Amino acid sequence: MTSTAEAPRPPGRPRSVRAAEAIIEATLDLLAEGSTIEAISVEAIAARAGVGKATIYRRWPGKDALLHDALRTLKGSPPQPAGRSVREDLITLVGAIGHNVDPRAAKIMPCLVPEVKRNPEHYALYQSIVEPRRAVLREVLRRGIRDGELRADLDIEVTMAMLTGPMLIQRVMNWNPDLDVTTLPARVVDQVLTGIRAG
Amino acid sequence: MTSTAEAPRPPGRPRSVRAAEAIIEATLDLLAEGSTIEAISVEAIAARAGVGKATIYRRWPGKDALLHDALRTLKGSPPQPAGRSVREDLITLVGAIGHNVDPRAAKIMPCLVPEVKRNPEHYALYQSIVEPRRAVLREVLRRGIRDGELRADLDIEVTMAMLTGPMLIQRVMNWNPDLDVTTLPARVVDQVLTGIRAG
DNA sequence: ACGATACGAAACAGTTCCGTATCGTTAATG
DNA sequence: CATTAACGATACGGAACTGTTTCGTATCGT
Known part of the structure; x- marks a missing residue:
């Protein structure tokens, strides 16, 4: 054109x-x-x-x-994990949530939330930004299953939400003032890996 | 007065x-x-x-x-779990996220997000709504630890975020269009309980 | 040099909103 | 019945915003 x-x-x-x-x-x-x-x-x-x-x-x-x-213009491209270990890759990806190429992205995101709900076009734009990142995360999990690092019967989509959700609510709305965003990725990944059920 | x-x-x-x-x-x-x-x-x-x-x-x-x-007026009071099993209580609490007394609350929440970031008074109001619910959740987790149902070395605050985050991003911004909000609470709780690591 | 077009600045009319003021009316008290 | 204040309705001044238009100027290709 x-x-x-x-x-x-x-x-x-x-x-x-x-x-x-x-x-x-x-x-x-x-x-x-x-x-x-x-x-x-x-x-x-x-x-x-x-x-x-x-x-x-x-x-x-x-x-x-x-x-x-x-x-x-905020779209950017999703981060590519190193691929050494699942844990390391997950921490990288979770830490990158809301950390787009443009540092303003994190501050702009909250302002988008209402619009995304109201305007289908903006929702499509939002999904076009988020989906590639979800895809990367999904691939890391699949690789983990193939390599035997992760359970074979794992609920992939829910796991992605468990990894992404905490970081997102913390960055966007400061959901829990006592949670430190910098240490959160590692803590989330470790807790998700381990689970909370006793022994 | x-x-x-x-x-x-x-x-x-x-x-x-x-x-x-x-x-x-x-x-x-x-x-x-x-x-x-x-x-x-x-x-x-x-x-x-x-x-x-x-x-x-x-x-x-x-x-x-x-x-x-x-x-x-949307504040309401946090739900009180039945207390039969940790799993059941967690599913109840996670399912109640964004389900205040007023059904309009779920639709209003997204509109609040930007304001919560900007206006400290609104943020305080938001925290005064959320904190009691966090407290209930925290107590369920503590009880689970006491009763031996949950690991003793569990990261409580992060676990709360892992339970709350997925539900919140799904309700507020429809983060992943493929995730069904009605089945999400049970799936999240089960996956959080189990963990994703193999073995 | 010349026509063509984009430029920054400014003015324009038409809305919309806030917060206040002013109607005549209505509901309680004494 | 007289008083008092809230009622719904409406109009107001002042401010802000939108989208368009008109300036005189700057910058391109020819």
Whole structure:
């Protein structure tokens, strides 16, 4: 489409790449500072980006499209575990939850929650971010079963939720103020491995 | 203070109890329908409650105070497990997550998430709701340890997060579309009890 | 140099909201 | 019946936001 291969060379001044980047950056900054996704204003974005509102509306049809594009840049790619031991890989993956390429991602996530419930398009975007990471985690568990490190009758999907859930609620809503996020991954993985039933 | 004991019998028409209730109900209804906590308008609340705006401002100094009071009514009291077996109690408690007295609570929760991160007062309210439930869960685990049903060296706080996290992320953000919320409590509890390590 | 277009800034009209004020009406008390 | 205050309804000023348009300027290809 608008690839580098065949550019019809449109006349006139080309659109500034810097402006587009500044707009996206400003949007993410404002979200990271705590603005709700629907409380954020195009004017605030323009002001923060040092850009006229017209420049924004020249590129996106409206606020929703801009937000969608901005959030898409947070996507990144899921981490690839080292593959030495299941325990080590799980700790890596659990520790990476909410730790996307962009450090603002962790702060932005809570603001997304209501929108994800309301807007199917945003939910699809959310799933497109989360699913690849789930896939990596799933593969580690499957490998563990194949190698005999993990029980063969393990409930994979539930185990993933058990590994992900604690980290997510802690990062997103600080569910338990007494739990330290930095030590949580190892503690969760170890407890999940061992189980809690006596002897 | 304003107890029933000594009422100075203020003159004039007394405030309608029905109006106050209608206002709270309307607020919760609107929240449950998906309005973000800061996108909700006093005018909408008044209209929904069939009440003049002045009637609201006569009782609450502003929108924040009204919302705070409305959310406080969702508090309820934590469920009391039967106490027959640890497994049974855990399933009961995990199943009750996000299942407050008010059925609207589950729908309102996601809208709260961003606010809880931003407003310390809302975070305090949130903790005052969650902490008692954590306490009940903690007690069940302690009892299990005392009775020898659970390992003595168990990481209690992490185990609580492992039990709560999956249910919460599933209810609040539908984290994994393939996980059924109704069967989840038993599956989580069983997997947490057993552990995933082979042997 | 020239046309074409994007640029930042600013103004625009149309909404929406908050919090207050002012209606005439209604419900309790004395 | 007179007093008092809350009632629903409505209007208000001030502020904020949206989306569009118009400036004069800057920057491209030709």
